[in-house]
Amino acid sequence: MEEKNDLLNIDEAELTAIENYWTEERMRNAIPHPIxxxxxxxxxxxxxxxxxxxxxxxxxxxxxxxxxxxxxxxxxxVSKQPFCNAGKLFFTKPDGRNYMGSAEFCGNDQIVLTAAHCVRDHITGDWYQNMLFCPGYANGCTQKFVIVGKTTKQGWANNKNKKPYHLDYSFLITKAKSKTGYFxxxxxxxxxxxxxxxxxxxxxxxxxxxxxxxxxxxxxxxxxxxxxxxxxxxxxxxxxxxxxxxxxxxxxxxxxxxxxxxxxxxxxxxxxxxxDSKFEELYHYAKSKLPISISKD
Structure with missing residues (x-):
């Protein structure tokens, strides 16, 4: 099971709603997610x-x-390399509350790396919603990148009795391309x-x-x-x-x-x-799902 990858694509109709959802107030009030x-x-x-x-x-x-x-x-x-390629990741969990974590463009200008526990519940397998990445965040967001695809290893989800610590990574796919580059x-x-x-x-x-x-x-x-x-x-x-x-x-x-x-x-x-090799497999899986950039902004 751990060798397989999971993907969730976001419907086009949801993308504008996600970007509009994250007002400055909601971003400032987002709960820092615990490690x-x-x-x-x-x-x-x-x-x-x-x-x-x-x-x-x-x-x-x-x-x-x-x-x-x-x-x-x-x-x-965050105005300089390489830190401008990293930023805050915002998301809503099934409890209805808004959270934030950290993330970075990595390997490709439409792929974002973060922890799987910022993307999906390891017990229920539920994916978190309203995902938005703001690279270069500094007391406010100047760039918004809507997440259109989410990946984890299948072994991360539906683990009722233990945390699969060794699979705590995720690659996300953005709608638009990074303006500054990537790690x-x-x-x-x-x-x-x-x-x-x-x-x-x-x-x-x-x-x-x-x-x-x-x-x-x-x-x-x-x-x-x-x-x-x-x-x-x-x-x-x-x-x-x-x-x-x-x-x-x-x-x-x-x-x-x-x-x-x-x-x-x-x-x-x-x-x-x-x-390790599982991390590499997930990266190439996410890269194979890349859409053509929809936005030039």
Missing amino acids: LEISDSDLEQFKTKKKSTTDIESVEGKKLNYDTFNITPKDAD GWKTYNPYSRWTSIGYPSNYGHAEYMKEVKGDIASTKKGLIEMSNNPMTQGCSGGAWIGDLNDSDKKGGNYAIGLNSFGHKKKPGFVWSPLF
Whole structure:
């Protein structure tokens, strides 16, 4: 089941309604979506040493003191590369309330990467509605990209007894093309240090993009753990950027993970699913569904 992909297309008649739905007031009042919270038992499993079967599945990280971090994320300049390619993602959940997370154009100028838990309920399989992406968001939205297609791995949905943490990624398809470009991506994270971005409520009240540099803490069971990342609600789906390049030179800026989940016993640590062959399959699946750009705006 995990090898298959799911797609939901949005009816053309709904697109204008979605764009009009997101008024400035609704955007400001959207609830920063929590990152996933792992259970105590899951945390203990992640701590357990596992005999390595491949170089990717289990890599022991250095020992870290959870209480010594005093990292403050800084403002990211969304007027410049690569941060202008990332922004806020808005959506409505089945409870009728409006939420926001973080996302970025990735791999293509009509494909947006975010966390699956910002797109679809992992228990019921219900897709979230009214999805709108605002790249370069800074205390307000200047660009609106309506989402016309949503994808997840089938293994993400209808999991009543567990959270499929290793599949917490989604590719969304936009109606119009990015005006600024997009991130690249790499699988099987080749980096030991990178930059995380997002719109956390605990820094900047989720109104400004933040960036913070951190290190690999561990890699096991299809997951990557990042240290020095204190961002919480609202940062879900924000990319982990390998080879950050904010100069005018070409190259770099690869999404190699994203903000997915954490645990209250480990503040300053955030996990991501490992971007592997399943991630690559979902990207190419989404790309194969791309429509011709409807709007030049």
